Amino acid sequence: MEINLISDTVTLPTPGMLDAMMTAKVGDDVFKNDPTVNALEEKVAEYFGMEASLFFPSGSMANQTAIKLHTQPGEQLICDKYAHVFNYEGGGASFNSGVSCRLVDGNRGMMTANQVEESINPPDFYHSPLSTLVCIENTTNKGGGACWDFEELKKIKQVCDENQLHYHLDGARLWNALVAKNEDPKDYGDLFETISVCFSKGLGCPVGSVLVGSREAMDKALRVRKILGGGMRQSGFLAAAAIYAMDHHIDRLSEDHVKAMEIAEVLNNLDFVQKVEPIETNIIIFELDESKMTSDAFLEKLTENQISIIGMGQGKLRIVTHLDYTQTMHDHFLKTLKTIG
Numbered sequence: 001m002e003i004n005l006i007s008d009t010v011t012l013p014t015p016g017m018l019d020a021m022m023t024a025k026v027g028d029d030v031f032k033n034d035p036t037v038n039a040l041e042e043k044v045a046e047y048f049g050m051e052a053s054l055f056f057p058s059g060s061m062a063n064q065t066a067i068k069l070h071t072q073p074g075e076q077l078i079c080d081k082y083a084h085v086f087n088y089e090g091g092g093a094s095f096n097s098g099v100s101c102r103l104v105d106g107n108r109g110m111m112t113a114n115q116v117e118e119s120i121n122p123p124d125f126y127h128s129p130l131s132t133l134v135c136i137e138n139t140t141n142k143g144g145g146a147c148w149d150f151e152e153l154k155k156i157k158q159v160c161d162e163n164q165l166h167y168h169l170d171g172a173r174l175w176n177a178l179v180a181k182n183e184d185p186k187d188y189g190d191l192f193e194t195i196s197v198c199f200s201k202g203l204g205c206p207v208g209s210v211l212v213g214s215r216e217a218m219d220k221a222l223r224v225r226k227i228l229g230g231g232m233r234q235s236g237f238l239a240a241a242a243i244y245a246m247d248h249h250i251d252r253l254s255e256d257h258v259k260a261m262e263i264a265e266v267l268n269n270l271d272f273v274q275k276v277e278p279i280e281t282n283i284i285i286f287e288l289d290e291s292k293m294t295s296d297a298f299l300e301k302l303t304e305n306q307i308s309i310i311g312m313g314q315g316k317l318r319i320v321t322h323l324d325y326t327q328t329m330h331d332h333f334l335k336t337l338k339t340i341g
Protein backbone atom coordinates (compact mmCIF):
# COMPACT_ATOMS: atom_id res chain seq x y z
CA MET A 1 0.00 0.00 0.00
CA GLU A 2 1.54 3.29 -1.11
CA ILE A 3 0.60 6.29 1.00
CA ASN A 4 1.31 9.67 -0.53
CA LEU A 5 0.92 12.58 1.88
CA ILE A 6 3.15 15.14 0.19
CA SER A 7 0.22 17.26 -0.96
CA ASP A 8 -3.53 17.33 -1.50
CA THR A 9 -2.77 17.66 -5.22
CA VAL A 10 -1.82 13.99 -5.63
CA THR A 11 -5.44 12.78 -5.87
CA LEU A 12 -6.86 10.99 -8.90
CA PRO A 13 -10.36 11.65 -10.20
CA THR A 14 -12.96 9.38 -8.57
CA PRO A 15 -15.16 7.14 -10.76
CA GLY A 16 -18.05 9.59 -10.27
CA MET A 17 -15.87 12.49 -11.32
CA LEU A 18 -14.54 10.64 -14.35
CA ASP A 19 -18.07 9.80 -15.36
CA ALA A 20 -19.09 13.47 -15.11
CA MET A 21 -16.08 14.37 -17.26
CA MET A 22 -16.72 11.73 -19.91
CA THR A 23 -20.33 12.74 -20.33
CA ALA A 24 -19.77 16.51 -20.27
CA LYS A 25 -21.24 18.64 -23.04
CA VAL A 26 -18.38 20.65 -24.46
CA GLY A 27 -17.65 23.34 -27.02
CA ASP A 28 -14.83 25.73 -27.79
CA ASP A 29 -14.33 27.88 -24.71
CA VAL A 30 -12.05 30.32 -26.52
CA PHE A 31 -15.23 31.25 -28.41
CA LYS A 32 -17.08 31.11 -25.04
CA ASN A 33 -19.08 28.22 -26.49
CA ASP A 34 -18.43 25.54 -23.91
CA PRO A 35 -21.67 25.05 -21.95
CA THR A 36 -19.98 23.20 -19.08
CA VAL A 37 -17.33 25.88 -18.56
CA ASN A 38 -20.07 28.51 -18.69
CA ALA A 39 -22.08 26.55 -16.14
CA LEU A 40 -19.07 26.26 -13.81
CA GLU A 41 -18.33 29.97 -14.10
CA GLU A 42 -21.93 30.79 -13.22
CA LYS A 43 -21.94 28.32 -10.36
CA VAL A 44 -18.78 29.71 -8.75
CA ALA A 45 -19.93 33.33 -9.17
CA GLU A 46 -23.23 32.44 -7.52
CA TYR A 47 -21.50 30.50 -4.74
CA PHE A 48 -19.64 33.67 -3.72
CA GLY A 49 -22.51 36.02 -4.58
CA MET A 50 -20.32 37.80 -7.13
CA GLU A 51 -21.07 38.82 -10.71
CA ALA A 52 -18.80 36.63 -12.78
CA SER A 53 -15.93 34.18 -12.79
CA LEU A 54 -13.34 32.75 -15.17
CA PHE A 55 -11.89 29.24 -15.43
CA PHE A 56 -8.07 28.93 -15.39
CA PRO A 57 -5.65 26.07 -15.93
CA SER A 58 -3.86 26.80 -12.64
CA GLY A 59 -4.12 28.72 -9.40
CA SER A 60 -0.91 30.54 -10.14
CA MET A 61 -2.33 31.88 -13.39
CA ALA A 62 -5.52 32.99 -11.62
CA ASN A 63 -3.51 34.83 -8.94
CA GLN A 64 -1.16 36.34 -11.50
CA THR A 65 -4.12 37.59 -13.49
CA ALA A 66 -5.61 39.17 -10.37
CA ILE A 67 -2.32 40.92 -9.61
CA LYS A 68 -2.23 42.22 -13.19
CA LEU A 69 -5.81 43.52 -12.90
CA HIS A 70 -5.13 45.44 -9.72
CA THR A 71 -1.69 46.96 -10.36
CA GLN A 72 0.49 48.94 -12.76
CA PRO A 73 4.24 48.30 -13.32
CA GLY A 74 6.38 49.86 -10.59
CA GLU A 75 3.74 49.52 -7.92
CA GLN A 76 3.89 47.34 -4.83
CA LEU A 77 1.63 44.70 -3.37
CA ILE A 78 1.50 43.83 0.31
CA CYS A 79 1.45 40.19 1.44
CA ASP A 80 2.68 37.95 4.21
CA LYS A 81 6.26 36.63 3.91
CA TYR A 82 4.83 33.12 3.51
CA ALA A 83 2.49 34.07 0.64
CA HIS A 84 2.22 31.71 -2.33
CA VAL A 85 2.11 34.72 -4.68
CA PHE A 86 5.58 35.68 -3.42
CA ASN A 87 7.22 32.31 -2.76
CA TYR A 88 5.81 29.81 -5.21
CA GLU A 89 4.71 31.55 -8.40
CA GLY A 90 8.16 31.79 -9.95
CA GLY A 91 8.53 35.53 -9.43
CA GLY A 92 5.43 36.07 -11.56
CA ALA A 93 4.42 39.27 -9.78
CA SER A 94 7.54 40.97 -11.13
CA PHE A 95 7.66 39.03 -14.43
CA ASN A 96 4.03 39.56 -15.43
CA SER A 97 3.02 42.74 -13.66
CA GLY A 98 6.32 44.51 -12.90
CA VAL A 99 5.40 44.91 -9.25
CA SER A 100 7.39 44.31 -6.09
CA CYS A 101 6.14 42.59 -2.95
CA ARG A 102 6.25 44.20 0.48
CA LEU A 103 6.53 41.28 2.87
CA VAL A 104 4.83 41.38 6.24
CA ASP A 105 6.20 39.35 9.14
CA GLY A 106 2.89 37.77 10.07
CA ASN A 107 1.89 34.76 12.15
CA ARG A 108 1.54 31.47 10.24
CA GLY A 109 0.98 33.39 7.02
CA MET A 110 -1.52 35.82 8.49
CA MET A 111 -0.99 39.54 9.07
CA THR A 112 -2.89 42.01 11.23
CA ALA A 113 -4.65 45.12 9.91
CA ASN A 114 -2.07 47.21 11.78
CA GLN A 115 0.79 45.45 10.04
CA VAL A 116 -0.86 46.06 6.68
CA GLU A 117 -1.38 49.72 7.48
CA GLU A 118 2.28 50.10 8.54
CA SER A 119 3.39 48.54 5.24
CA ILE A 120 1.69 51.11 3.03
CA ASN A 121 4.15 53.53 1.46
CA PRO A 122 2.98 57.16 1.81
CA PRO A 123 1.33 57.91 -1.56
CA ASP A 124 2.83 61.40 -1.81
CA PHE A 125 6.37 60.10 -1.17
CA TYR A 126 7.17 59.47 -4.82
CA HIS A 127 10.56 57.86 -4.08
CA SER A 128 9.00 54.60 -2.93
CA PRO A 129 6.73 52.33 -4.95
CA LEU A 130 3.04 53.09 -4.75
CA SER A 131 1.19 50.51 -2.64
CA THR A 132 -1.89 49.40 -4.53
CA LEU A 133 -2.83 45.85 -3.60
CA VAL A 134 -3.16 43.61 -0.57
CA CYS A 135 -3.06 39.83 -1.14
CA ILE A 136 -4.47 37.49 1.49
CA GLU A 137 -4.13 33.69 1.54
CA ASN A 138 -6.77 31.50 3.24
CA THR A 139 -6.02 28.85 4.30
CA THR A 140 -2.31 29.56 4.44
CA ASN A 141 -0.17 26.96 2.69
CA LYS A 142 3.28 27.60 4.16
CA GLY A 143 1.50 28.66 7.37
CA GLY A 144 0.25 25.10 7.88
CA GLY A 145 -3.35 25.35 6.73
CA ALA A 146 -4.20 28.09 9.22
CA CYS A 147 -7.54 29.90 8.85
CA TRP A 148 -8.00 33.64 9.16
CA ASP A 149 -10.18 35.33 11.72
CA PHE A 150 -12.87 36.90 9.52
CA GLU A 151 -12.96 40.01 11.76
CA GLU A 152 -9.30 40.69 10.93
CA LEU A 153 -10.07 40.36 7.21
CA LYS A 154 -12.80 42.98 7.66
CA LYS A 155 -10.36 45.31 9.42
CA ILE A 156 -7.87 44.90 6.58
CA LYS A 157 -10.65 45.67 4.10
CA GLN A 158 -11.22 48.92 5.95
CA VAL A 159 -7.50 49.75 5.71
CA CYS A 160 -7.72 49.02 1.97
CA ASP A 161 -10.73 51.30 1.56
CA GLU A 162 -9.09 54.13 3.49
CA ASN A 163 -5.92 53.87 1.40
CA GLN A 164 -7.28 53.04 -2.07
CA LEU A 165 -5.78 49.55 -2.06
CA HIS A 166 -7.22 46.66 -4.03
CA TYR A 167 -8.00 43.48 -2.11
CA HIS A 168 -7.36 39.97 -3.51
CA LEU A 169 -7.83 36.61 -1.83
CA ASP A 170 -5.72 33.61 -2.84
CA GLY A 171 -8.30 31.05 -1.80
CA ALA A 172 -6.62 27.95 -3.23
CA ARG A 173 -7.76 26.16 -0.06
CA LEU A 174 -10.58 28.49 0.92
CA TRP A 175 -12.86 25.43 0.80
CA ASN A 176 -11.02 24.02 3.81
CA ALA A 177 -11.45 27.26 5.76
CA LEU A 178 -15.17 27.47 4.90
CA VAL A 179 -15.70 23.92 6.17
CA ALA A 180 -13.44 24.20 9.22
CA LYS A 181 -14.98 27.47 10.40
CA ASN A 182 -18.47 26.93 9.02
CA GLU A 183 -18.31 30.23 7.13
CA ASP A 184 -20.51 31.58 4.34
CA PRO A 185 -18.70 31.98 0.99
CA LYS A 186 -20.88 35.00 0.23
CA ASP A 187 -19.26 36.86 3.14
CA TYR A 188 -15.96 36.43 1.31
CA GLY A 189 -17.59 37.57 -1.93
CA ASP A 190 -18.76 40.73 -0.15
CA LEU A 191 -15.31 41.51 1.20
CA PHE A 192 -12.87 40.86 -1.65
CA GLU A 193 -12.63 42.33 -5.15
CA THR A 194 -11.27 39.09 -6.54
CA ILE A 195 -10.94 35.55 -5.16
CA SER A 196 -9.06 32.63 -6.70
CA VAL A 197 -10.01 29.06 -5.78
CA CYS A 198 -8.35 25.76 -6.73
CA PHE A 199 -10.14 22.58 -7.73
CA SER A 200 -6.99 20.47 -7.93
CA LYS A 201 -6.15 20.77 -4.23
CA GLY A 202 -8.52 19.31 -1.66
CA LEU A 203 -11.39 18.87 -4.11
CA GLY A 204 -9.70 16.14 -6.12
CA CYS A 205 -9.85 17.51 -9.68
CA PRO A 206 -7.02 16.88 -12.12
CA VAL A 207 -6.79 20.51 -13.26
CA GLY A 208 -8.41 23.84 -12.71
CA SER A 209 -8.84 27.08 -10.80
CA VAL A 210 -11.37 29.87 -10.97
CA LEU A 211 -11.02 33.61 -10.47
CA VAL A 212 -14.21 35.34 -9.32
CA GLY A 213 -15.08 39.05 -9.19
CA SER A 214 -17.10 41.77 -10.89
CA ARG A 215 -18.23 41.42 -14.50
CA GLU A 216 -15.90 44.28 -15.44
CA ALA A 217 -12.92 42.67 -13.70
CA MET A 218 -13.60 39.31 -15.37
CA ASP A 219 -13.87 40.94 -18.81
CA LYS A 220 -10.36 42.30 -18.23
CA ALA A 221 -9.22 38.98 -16.77
CA LEU A 222 -10.27 37.22 -19.99
CA ARG A 223 -7.84 39.42 -21.92
CA VAL A 224 -5.01 38.78 -19.41
CA ARG A 225 -5.68 35.03 -19.46
CA LYS A 226 -5.38 35.11 -23.26
CA ILE A 227 -2.03 36.91 -23.03
CA LEU A 228 -0.74 34.38 -20.48
CA GLY A 229 -1.68 31.57 -22.85
CA GLY A 230 -4.45 30.27 -20.63
CA GLY A 231 -7.25 30.04 -23.19
CA MET A 232 -8.43 26.44 -23.41
CA ARG A 233 -10.73 24.83 -25.98
CA GLN A 234 -12.97 21.90 -24.91
CA SER A 235 -12.19 22.64 -21.26
CA GLY A 236 -15.70 21.58 -20.31
CA PHE A 237 -14.22 18.13 -19.65
CA LEU A 238 -12.22 19.77 -16.85
CA ALA A 239 -15.01 22.09 -15.73
CA ALA A 240 -17.28 19.06 -15.36
CA ALA A 241 -14.83 17.68 -12.79
CA ALA A 242 -14.94 20.99 -10.92
CA ILE A 243 -18.76 21.06 -10.89
CA TYR A 244 -18.78 17.49 -9.62
CA ALA A 245 -16.24 18.40 -6.93
CA MET A 246 -18.30 21.36 -5.70
CA ASP A 247 -21.34 19.11 -5.41
CA HIS A 248 -19.62 16.13 -3.79
CA HIS A 249 -16.22 16.95 -2.33
CA ILE A 250 -16.57 20.09 -0.22
CA ASP A 251 -18.39 18.81 2.86
CA ARG A 252 -16.15 15.77 3.13
CA LEU A 253 -13.09 17.97 3.70
CA SER A 254 -13.92 17.72 7.40
CA GLU A 255 -12.79 14.06 7.20
CA ASP A 256 -9.35 15.22 6.04
CA HIS A 257 -9.28 17.66 8.94
CA VAL A 258 -10.09 14.95 11.50
CA LYS A 259 -7.35 12.70 10.09
CA ALA A 260 -4.84 15.57 10.24
CA MET A 261 -5.75 16.15 13.88
CA GLU A 262 -5.26 12.44 14.66
CA ILE A 263 -1.87 12.37 12.95
CA ALA A 264 -0.79 15.42 14.93
CA GLU A 265 -1.83 13.70 18.15
CA VAL A 266 0.39 10.72 17.39
CA LEU A 267 3.29 12.96 16.34
CA ASN A 268 2.99 14.92 19.56
CA ASN A 269 3.53 11.72 21.52
CA LEU A 270 6.73 10.72 19.68
CA ASP A 271 9.77 11.69 21.71
CA PHE A 272 11.82 12.71 18.65
CA VAL A 273 9.18 15.19 17.52
CA GLN A 274 10.02 18.63 18.84
CA LYS A 275 7.09 20.69 17.70
CA VAL A 276 3.82 20.23 15.83
CA GLU A 277 2.13 23.39 14.62
CA PRO A 278 -1.54 23.77 15.57
CA ILE A 279 -3.84 21.85 13.20
CA GLU A 280 -6.75 23.77 11.75
CA THR A 281 -7.39 22.00 8.46
CA ASN A 282 -5.57 19.33 6.43
CA ILE A 283 -1.94 20.44 6.70
CA ILE A 284 0.47 19.29 9.40
CA ILE A 285 3.80 21.07 9.77
CA PHE A 286 6.20 19.70 12.35
CA GLU A 287 9.83 19.65 13.39
CA LEU A 288 12.01 16.88 14.74
CA ASP A 289 14.54 17.01 17.53
CA GLU A 290 17.45 16.31 15.21
CA SER A 291 19.64 15.09 18.09
CA LYS A 292 17.24 12.16 18.45
CA MET A 293 16.24 11.60 14.82
CA THR A 294 17.30 13.46 11.71
CA SER A 295 14.73 14.45 9.12
CA ASP A 296 16.57 12.33 6.55
CA ALA A 297 16.47 9.24 8.77
CA PHE A 298 12.79 9.80 9.49
CA LEU A 299 11.90 10.27 5.81
CA GLU A 300 13.89 7.14 4.98
CA LYS A 301 11.99 5.05 7.53
CA LEU A 302 8.73 6.27 6.06
CA THR A 303 9.95 5.50 2.54
CA GLU A 304 10.76 1.94 3.64
CA ASN A 305 7.08 1.68 4.52
CA GLN A 306 6.02 3.21 1.19
CA ILE A 307 4.91 6.42 2.89
CA SER A 308 5.83 9.77 1.34
CA ILE A 309 5.80 13.11 3.12
CA ILE A 310 7.75 16.23 2.20
CA GLY A 311 10.45 18.43 3.71
CA MET A 312 9.88 22.19 3.59
CA GLY A 313 13.43 23.29 4.42
CA GLN A 314 14.60 24.82 7.69
CA GLY A 315 14.03 21.47 9.40
CA LYS A 316 10.27 21.58 8.81
CA LEU A 317 8.33 18.56 7.54
CA ARG A 318 4.86 18.59 6.02
CA ILE A 319 2.02 16.11 5.80
CA VAL A 320 -1.17 16.87 3.88
CA THR A 321 -4.32 14.72 4.11
CA HIS A 322 -6.63 14.41 1.12
CA LEU A 323 -9.43 12.64 -0.72
CA ASP A 324 -7.35 9.60 -1.70
CA TYR A 325 -5.99 9.06 1.80
CA THR A 326 -8.34 6.33 3.01
CA GLN A 327 -9.18 5.18 6.52
CA THR A 328 -7.16 1.99 5.89
CA MET A 329 -4.12 4.04 4.90
CA HIS A 330 -4.68 6.28 7.90
CA ASP A 331 -4.75 3.35 10.36
CA HIS A 332 -1.62 1.91 8.74
CA PHE A 333 0.19 5.25 8.83
CA LEU A 334 -0.61 5.87 12.50
CA LYS A 335 0.53 2.36 13.40
CA THR A 336 3.77 2.79 11.42
CA LEU A 337 4.48 6.16 13.07
CA LYS A 338 4.20 4.59 16.52
CA THR A 339 6.82 1.97 15.62
CA ILE A 340 9.43 4.49 14.47
CA GLY A 341 11.89 5.75 16.98
Ligand SMILES: *Cc1c(COP(=O)(O)O)cnc(C)c1O
Pocket residue numbers: 057058059060061063084085137139140141170172173198201209
Ligand atom coordinates in the same frame (compact mmCIF):
# COMPACT_ATOMS: atom_id res chain seq x y z
C1 LIG B 1 -1.48 25.51 -4.83
C2 LIG B 1 -1.66 26.92 -4.50
C3 LIG B 1 -1.88 27.88 -5.50
C4 LIG B 1 -1.93 27.55 -6.98
O1 LIG B 1 -1.03 26.64 -7.40
P1 LIG B 1 -1.07 25.99 -8.87
O2 LIG B 1 -0.17 24.84 -8.70
O3 LIG B 1 -0.57 27.03 -9.79
O4 LIG B 1 -2.48 25.61 -9.18
C5 LIG B 1 -2.07 29.18 -5.12
N1 LIG B 1 -2.07 29.52 -3.83
C6 LIG B 1 -1.88 28.64 -2.83
C7 LIG B 1 -1.94 29.10 -1.42
C8 LIG B 1 -1.67 27.30 -3.13
O5 LIG B 1 -1.48 26.44 -2.13
